[in-house]
Amino acid sequence: MAAIVLDQVTKRFPDGALAVDKISLDIKDGEFVILVGPSGCGKSTTLNMIAGLEDITEGELLIGGQVVNSKSPKDRDIAMVFQSYALYPHMTVRENMGFALKLAKTPQATIDEKVNEAARILDLTQHLDRKPANLSGGQRQRVAMGRAIVRDPAAFLMDEPLSNLDAKLRVQTRTEVSRLQRRLGTTMVYVTHDQTEAMTLGDRVAVMRAGQLQQFATPKELYDSPLNLFVAGFMGSPAMNFLPGTVEEGQLRTPLGDLPLTNQLRQELEKAGAPRDLIVGIRPENFEDASLVSADARPHGITFPATVDVIESLGSDVFVHFTKNLERGVDSAELRELAQDSGRANPDGGDEIVARLDAATHVREGEDVQLWADVRSLHVFDPATGRNLALSGRAAAPSSAATPAADAPASAPGTDTSADSPAESPDLPAQ
């Protein structure tokens, strides 16, 4: 077990392509850290550098306090689970799991003991003498995990270990991975492109984009106080809605209506020297059917009319898609990249808005309804830099690793504004 420290680690390929740009991460002993980002963001390259499968161009990598830049993978005492599992097809499950120990010249009795123990944990005991070709996808995945845990390594590295499983098995295995990590207490670095996995598994999550670290924080902090447009758009499903907004006469003019600027937000915007045109971000769950909003909550938001386009009912919640005519679309490199990653056909189709309403709602498709939007959890971004202006007080640069948990609740904008809101509520016009 060991802490892993990446200090300004950079990877430049021989053809000059910059895959990873000065990443610094401080992973504590026993921590479960997720590297997440769209394909090509450099997360797998980072993992391979930790494993020693890729050379580090610049920067330092420390495992357990030792610089391991020039050490070969076998001297780093790490175990890795590959996306394809990479099981040795000519060996039985037992031989696969014991291979590393055998190479390390461990006595056969110890190997047997450890393999049997791992097989018991992973429920593979009856499959020990079978070849990988005769196993199901889930079993192969467990063998790959078993191969890692028998070694009792300093750290586990996992490269999208669940992406080859079907949806149901993935959710089940996700829980198992989480339980396993807590049980073993081993440092784990886990790469995924799935933000749900990142949110549910990680103690801390590092969001990457185009080789750069965007934010390194707890899942809650990433969700509540994303540092920039990219993190805001990447974390959460359905994704945050982005609308164009203009500051006029102390109001934030958006297609949903004029939103009042809280004093704090106004100060922050002034301090940051924000442009007049902004991007406003609002999460689907910050909308509600206006008729279901209690009188207490109503002043904290605005009510606006909308025509329901599509309804997706999940039983517990109802997702309502509606469109708003935007005279000006939202445009930023980050949003274009996010749209591309999610495979949306029309990257500029920012005029569709998704709202998550309570299941008690009676809205129907094609109906004109009154919706309510909570303005306390509003995010405001600078279109040019993508920075979250609502958080500018924290002044954390995207590439510096944010400190975890400790300051997360205090910095959430929802918490900040709600503290101010009683004084401000008279300003809020209910439309």
Add this chain to the structure above:
Amino acid sequence: MAAVTTTPRQKISWGTTNVVVVVLALIPVLWLVSLSFKTPAAILDPSYWPKAWTWSNYSQILSTSQFIRPLINSIGIGVIATFIAVVLASMAAYAVARLQFPGKSVLIGMALLIAVFPQIALITPLFSIERGLGLFNTWPGLIIPYVAFGLPLGIYTLSAFFREIPWELEKAAKVDGATPFQAFVKVIAPLAAPGMVTTAILVFFACWNDFLFAISFTSTISSRTAPASIAYFSGSSQFTVPTGPIAAAAVVITIPIIIFVLFFQRRIVAGLTSGAVKG
């Protein structure tokens, strides 16, 4: 083919073509077998099958060291040359398939060049070199050129097989604590075994069937291989052609090839790598 529906007419035309080709290919072979069983007096008998079957041709060639010794040479030289060529070719092919190194395309180009080079053009210089180095009429004198000409073939076949093996298996082996050599020997080589067997068969055939080098670089039966030795067969008198013994010897050197193919064909199974990565 199975998915395409064939009309009876197509079946008949395909069948006929196949039969014609097979018959044309087999007639000379069967004729050779037939000749090997004919008595010396019946050699000129135009009938396809011998009227009187005899083993005398076989007993004649197998009773003299003029053929037995070259047969041993053929097997020994072939096996040694094949072994060396497959070991070297697998290392080279591994590098070609996995690594980017300066001069890689030159190496592949050279290998291809050697493979298509007319061997007859090399006979004279090689002859002089072998005389100078004292390799003429020795086993190494044949093994070295055989390895040289077997390597390009081996590198090409094996690099195709190595490319099929998922790279992640090597990464996994490295993370599991294997040195690059251990990763190759314990993980990659076993998976490339079908490729190695295929390559070995091809190289062995090339050595076994070679006549040009064998006749040029040998002078006595101490290193002459079986195909070359047949050229030195003599008849019972100066004026008789040893057709019978030649046919018998030809049949004898064909048998190991047939056994070889039948034995190894089963081992060339596809899909040995299935199960390595997700199915």
